[in-house]
Structure formats: structure tokens, C-alpha cells
Amino acid sequence: MNDWPLAELLPHAGDMILIDRILSFDEEQIHTRLTVKSDGLFSLPDGSLPAWVGIELMAQSVAAFAGCHARLKGKPVELTLKSVTTFTPHNFIIKDPGGSLSVEQDVSAGKIVVLKFTPMQPGIFPIYCDKRLWPLPSHRDKGMEGKLEVR
């Protein structure tokens, strides 16, 4: 469950927001909740909800699913990089071949650097250090590599 206001996730406002809450969501599904009330906008005199409103509930859930994923994109990331070497310089590189993310930060020996960036696309991006002491292999070639997963 999250506390994101539905009005920020849906292209609806006020009473036209029919779902009450997002219980959960992930890459493939969303689980929403509605408590049927007798005084609801589309409630029948007996307090029930007509079946056709179910289509709108599904549509609003789909819109909320898109809204949740849109909200996750563009969230800033802050990393603190700490070099524990006394001589060897390193760097921190993230490059998306598609161009959505490009980060390159030098981290001098013994220094701490706070790095901020905002991934805009989901994906798995390689993280590495490309420093080298010629003619030795690069740090990446020696295993200084990882992955950043943006969901």
C-alpha cells in the first residue's frame, strides 16, 4: 500500500475518483480497493453499485497503474562514493546506450563524493570504472563493474 494521492495519479478529480486506495502494484499488476457506499455517485437506491461501473473501476485502476509507474520514473538518486585507496584514482560511470542516462564522476584517492542523478527510463545499466594504468587492463576489465536497475 502507498500513500500517493489518487488525484495525482488519475486524470479524474473529486467524486469522479471511484477507487479508494491502491493496495499494491508491481511491474505487471495493480490491486485497488473500493468500499461501496450507499451515497456514492453511481450507487443505486438500494446502496448497491451497478455492474457497468466495474468497467470504470478497471479503467481507473489501469490509469492508477500508469500513474504509479510514471511517478517512479524521474525520482532522483543520491549516491555517496568513498574511495578507500591512497594512490589509485577511480571513477564512476553509468552509460545508457539509448541515451537516457549518462553519469561520469571522478573519485580521487581517499575522497568522498556525493553524486546525484535522475534516471528517466527503466532498465538495467552497467556501472563501472574505466581508469587504467597503462599498459595494464582497465579497472572495469579487472572486475570493477556492477549494474544499476531502474524500475
Ligand SMILES: [Cu+2]
Ligand atoms: Cu577504478
